[in-house]
Amino acid sequence: xxxxxxxxxxxxxxxxxxxxxxxxxxxxxxxxxxxxxxxxxxxxxxxxxxxxxxxxxxxxxxxxxxxxxxxxxxxxxxxxxxxxxxxxxxxxxxxxxxxxxxxxxxxxxxxxxxxxxxxxxxxxxxxxxxxxxxxxxxxxxxxxxxxxxxxxxxxxxxxxxxxxxxxxxxxxxxxxxxxxxxxxxxxxxxxxxxxxxxxxxxxxxxxxxxxxxxxxxxxxxxxxxxxxxxxxxxxxxxxxxxxxxxxxxxxxxxxxxxxxxxxxxxxxxxxxxxxx
Amino acid sequence: xxxxxxxxxxxxxxxxxxxxxxxxxxxxxxxxxxxxxxxxxxxxxxxxxxxxxxxxxxxxxxxxxxxxxxxxxxxxxxxxxxxxxxxxxxxxxxxxxxxxxxxxxxxxxxxxxxxxxxxxxxxxxxxxxxxxxxxxxxxxxxxxxxxxxxxxxxxxxxxxxxxxxxxxxxxxxxxxxxxxxxxxxxxxxxxxxxxxxxxxxxxxxxxxxxxxxxxxxxxxxxxxxxxxxxxxxxxxxxxxxxxxxxxxxxxxxxxxxxxxxxxxxxxxxxxxxxxxxxxxxxxxxxxxxxxxxxxxxxxxxxxxxxxxxxx
Numbered sequence: 001x002x003x004x005x006x007x008x009x010x011x012x013x014x015x016x017x018x019x020x021x022x023x024x025x026x027x028x029x030x031x032x033x034x035x036x037x038x039x040x041x042x043x044x045x046x047x048x049x050x051x052x053x054x055x056x057x058x059x060x061x062x063x064x065x066x067x068x069x070x071x072x073x074x075x076x077x078x079x080x081x082x083x084x085x086x087x088x089x090x091x092x093x094x095x096x097x098x099x100x101x102x103x104x105x106x107x108x109x110x111x112x113x114x115x116x117x118x119x120x121x122x123x124x125x126x127x128x129x130x131x132x133x134x135x136x137x138x139x140x141x142x143x144x145x146x147x148x149x150x151x152x153x154x155x156x157x158x159x160x161x162x163x164x165x166x167x168x169x170x171x172x173x174x175x176x177x178x179x180x181x182x183x184x185x186x187x188x189x190x191x192x193x194x195x196x197x198x199x200x201x202x203x204x205x206x207x208x209x210x211x212x213x214x215x216x217x218x219x220x221x222x223x224x225x226x227x228x229x230x231x232x233x234x235x236x237x238x239x240x241x242x243x244x245x246x247x248x249x250x251x252x253x254x255x256x257x258x259x260x261x262x263x264x265x266x267x268x269x270x271x272x273x274x275x276x
Numbered sequence: 277x278x279x280x281x282x283x284x285x286x287x288x289x290x291x292x293x294x295x296x297x298x299x300x301x302x303x304x305x306x307x308x309x310x311x312x313x314x315x316x317x318x319x320x321x322x323x324x325x326x327x328x329x330x331x332x333x334x335x336x337x338x339x340x341x342x343x344x345x346x347x348x349x350x351x352x353x354x355x356x357x358x359x360x361x362x363x364x365x366x367x368x369x370x371x372x373x374x375x376x377x378x379x380x381x382x383x384x385x386x387x388x389x390x391x392x393x394x395x396x397x398x399x400x401x402x403x404x405x406x407x408x409x410x411x412x413x414x415x416x417x418x419x420x421x422x423x424x425x426x427x428x429x430x431x432x433x434x435x436x437x438x439x440x441x442x443x444x445x446x447x448x449x450x451x452x453x454x455x456x457x458x459x460x461x462x463x464x465x466x467x468x469x470x471x472x473x474x475x476x477x478x479x480x481x482x483x484x485x486x487x488x489x490x491x492x493x494x495x496x497x498x499x500x501x502x503x504x505x506x507x508x509x510x511x512x513x514x515x516x517x518x519x520x521x522x523x524x525x526x527x528x529x530x531x532x533x534x535x536x537x538x539x540x541x542x543x544x545x546x547x548x549x550x551x552x553x554x555x556x557x558x559x560x561x562x563x564x565x566x567x568x569x570x571x572x573x574x575x576x577x578x579x580x581x582x583x584x585x586x587x
Contacts, residue, residue: 010388011388011389011390014385014386014388015385015388015392015396017385018382018385018395018396018399019395019396019398019399020399021382021403021457021461022399022400022402023398023399023402025403025406025411025414025418025457026406028414028417028418028425032417040423041423044428044431044432045428086307087307087308087311088308090304090307091305091307093304094300094301094304094305095305098297098300098304099297100298100301101298106305110308110312112570112571113312113316113317115514115566115570116316116563116566117517117518117539117562117563117566119518119538119539119543119559119562120320120323120542120559120560120566121315121316121319121320121323122543122546122559123323123326123546123552123556123559124319124320124322124323124559125315125319126546127319127322127326127552128318128319128322143314143315144315146315147312147315147316150308150311150312154308179300180300204405207407208405208406208407209407210408210409210520210524211520211539211543215547225407226407226410227409229409229410229413230413230525238416238417238420240417240420240423243413243417244417247410247413247414250410251406254405255402255405257405258398258401258402258405259394259398262394262397262398262401266397266401266465269404269462269466270466270468270469
C-alpha cells in the first residue's frame with residue numbers, strides 16, 4: 001500500500017475523500033446559514049459560526065414566499081412524474097413485450113428526440129405556451145418535464161418489464177384479463193421497484209430544472225424553488241447567510257428523497273444513463 | 277446500455293379476443309408520440325419557420341415579416357454570437373475531460389470494499405441531485421473576493437487573493453471548477469457501474485504475474501472501462517453544449533460578456549431583447565450542432581448494441 005498505510009486505512013481515506021467531495025458545499029452553506037451578517041464580513045473569515053443563530057431561517061420564510069415556491073415545485077414535479085411514468089410504462093410495455101416491427105428504431109427516435117437541447121426547445125415552446133395562454137400555469141412546466149424524463153423512465157421500466165416471465169402474463173390472460181389488464185395487474189405490480197425508480201428520477205429531474213421554469217413562470221407566486229432561490233439576492237448585495245438558509249430549506253426535501261432511496265437511484269441512473 | 281431487450285412475448289398466445297399486437301402497440305405508443313409531437317416536434321418545426329422571420333426596425337408596427345435567411349446572415353456577422361459559441365466550446369474542452377478525470381478518480385475510490393456504503397453513495401448522489409443553479413450559487417459564494425473561502429485559503433498560504441469573478445480568465449476558471457464538481461459525480465456513478473463488471477480474477481492474475489498497480493490500471497481497467505467511458509463522455513458533451521445554469525448563477529455571463537455561453541445569449545436575445553426571429557435562428561444553429569453530437573452517440577450505441585455493453 002502506498003505511504004505505508006494499512007489496507008483498512010486506505011479504504012477509510014478513499015471513503016472520506018468521496019464523501020467530503022460530495023458534502024463540502026452543503027456543509028459550508030449550512031455553516032453560513034447559522035452566521036450573522038456582521039460575522040460574515042469580518043476578516044479573517046470564521047469557519048464555525050461564533051454565535052449560531054436561526055434568524056436567517058426565519059427571514060428566509062418571510063423575505064420570499066419560499067413555501068409557495070416549494071408547493072409549486074411539488075405540484076409540478078409530482079404531476080409531471082405521474083404523467084411521465086404512465087406514458088413511459090405504456091411505451092416500455094409495447095417496446096419490450098409486443099412483437100413490433102422497428103422496435104430499435106422507435107427507441108432510437110425516442111432517445112434522439114429527448115436529447116434535443118432544451119434551449120432550442122425553450123424558444124419555440126415559450127411562443128407556443130404564450131399563444132395557448134398557458135404561461136404562468138403549472139401545465140406549462142408539467143408537459144415539458146414529462147417529456148424530459150420520458151427516455152430514462154422508459155429505459156428503466158423496459159429493463160424491469162423484460163425480466164417478467166411471459167407465462168405469468170399468459171396465465172393472467174387465461175384467467176380472463178385483457179392484455180392491458182395484465183399490464184396493470186401483473187406487469188406493473190411485479191416491476192414496482194422499476195416503476196418506483198423511474199418515478200424518483202423523473203421527480204428529481206423536474207425538481208431541479210431551471211431554464212424552462214425561469215422562462216415559463218414570470219409571476220413571483222408561480223416560481224418554482226430552483227428559480228425562487230435566486231430571488232433572494234439583491235440587485236447589488238448578496239445576503240449570503242439568508243441565501244444559504246433558503247438553499248438549505250430548498251435542498252432538504254431532495255436530500256431526504258435520495259437518502260431514503262439511494263440504492264434505487266444509483267441503480268436507475270446507471271441503468272438509464274440519461275439525464276437532461 | 278440503451279439496447280432493446282428482445283421481445284419476451286412469443287406470439288403463441290390466443291389472439292382474437294385481444295387487438296392484434298401491432299394495433300395494440302400503436303395504441304400504447306400513442307400517448308408518448310402525442311406528447312413528443314406537441315412538446316418537441318411541433319415547437320422545433322416552428323423554430324425553423326420563426327427563424328426565417330423578423331421585425332423590421334423601420335416599420336415595427338407590421339409585426340414579424342418573412343425575411344428569408346437574413347437572421348442567419350446576421351448571426352455570421354455577430355461577434356457576440358461567435359464569442360458565446362467560442363466560450364461554449366471552451367467550456368466543453370475544459371470541463372468534459374476535467375469531469376471525466378475527476379469522475380474516474382471518484383469511481384476508483386468509491387469502488388473500494390467499504391463496510392458502510394451509504395456515506396460514499398450519498399457523496400456521489402448529492403452533487404447529482406443538487407440543482408445546477410444551486411451549485412452555481414454556492415460556488416459563487418466560495419469565490420467571493422472578500423468573504424469567500426477560496427481567497428481565505430489563499431491568504432492563509434500568504435498568496436494574494438484573486439479577483440475570481442471579475443477577471444474574465446479567472447471567472448472562466450471558477451465556472452469550470454463548479455461545472456466539473458457538479459458533473460463529475462454522475463460521471464463517477466456511470467463509471468462505477470462499469471468498474472463493477474470487471475472480473476476480480478483479471479487483477480488477481482495480473483498480481484501473480486507481478487504487474488504494478490499502474491500497469492493493472494493501464495492494461496486492465498482502462499480497456500475494460502472504455503465502453504462506459506465513451507458513453508459517459510458523449511452524455512457529458514451533449515449536456516455541456518447546453519451550459520446555462522452555472523454561469524448564469526455565478527457571473528450572469530460577466531464580466532462584460534466574457535463568460536456568456538451560446539445558451540445564455542439565446543435566452544437573452546429571446547426573453548430580454550424579445551427578438552424572436554434572431555433568437556430562433558441562433559437556437560436552430562445550436563440545434564444542428566447538438567444533433568450532430570447526438571447522432572454520433574446513437575451511431576456508436578447501435579454499433580455496440582451487439583455486445584453486452586456496460587449494463
